[in-house]
Amino acid sequence: MRLNPYDDVMLTPIVASSVCVQSLTGSSAVNQDSLDTAITFPCESIMIHVRAEIASGTPTTATVAWALQESVDGSTDWEAALDNTGAAIGATLNVKTVAVDSYARVEGINLAATDTDVNPSGGRMRYLRVVYTPTFTGGSSPAILVSGEYIGSPASGQNLPVRTTVSNT
Numbered sequence: 057m058r059l060n061p062y063d064d065v066m067l068t069p070i071v072a073s074s075v076c077v078q079s080l081t082g083s084s085a086v087n088q089d090s091l092d093t094a095i096t097f098p099c100e101s102i103m104i105h106v107r108a109e110i111a112s113g114t115p116t117t118a119t120v121a122w123a124l125q126e127s128v129d130g131s132t133d134w135e136a137a138l139d140n141t142g143a144a145i146g147a148t149l150n151v152k153t154v155a156v157d158s159y160a161r162v163e164g165i166n167l168a169a170t171d172t173d174v175n176p177s178g179g180r181m182r183y184l185r186v187v188y189t190p191t192f193t194g195g196s197s198p199a200i201l202v203s204g205e206y207i208g209s210p211a212s213g214q215n216l217p218v219r220t221t222v223s224n225t
Contacts, residue, residue: 070204099208115195
């Protein structure tokens with residue numbers, strides 16, 4: 057059997073109610089469904105890929121901010137996921153005139169047993185989700201199409217430490 061680099065890659069779309077491409081309007085944050093990193097997506101490390109398309113409705117400015125959040129139980133106490141330098145994992149994408157891709161590497165999957173407040177090791181809680189927040193100035197019913205995906209390397213079942221002391225996003 058011949059091995060290839062795609063044999064050990066897991067991929068799942070970032071979705072809200074089974075829909076992976078979201079049309080964002082207004083200025084309210086849109087929470088995506090949670091991802092269980094212990095059972096449905098058991099990875100050692102994850103790359104998050106977010107793509108936002110050019111805004112429609114001719115706004116003067118158009119951005120979408122995305123942020124990674126984490127939770128112990130997947131339904132309450134969602135907190136900003138921080139990298140190992142203390143910075144929130146996420147980005148703001150300017151999509152007035154061009155579509156934009158954004159990537160972030162996330163390590164320490166499932167190393168936080170309780171809460172980030174008491175977990176200085178930089179590990180992640182069990183559940184992750186992405187939140188999209190659009191911002192527009194002007195335009196006629198502006199909207200942004202956005203999609204994302206989790207790309208991961210399967211875990212061996214052994215919890216590994218965070219590999220670096222510098223930012224991993």
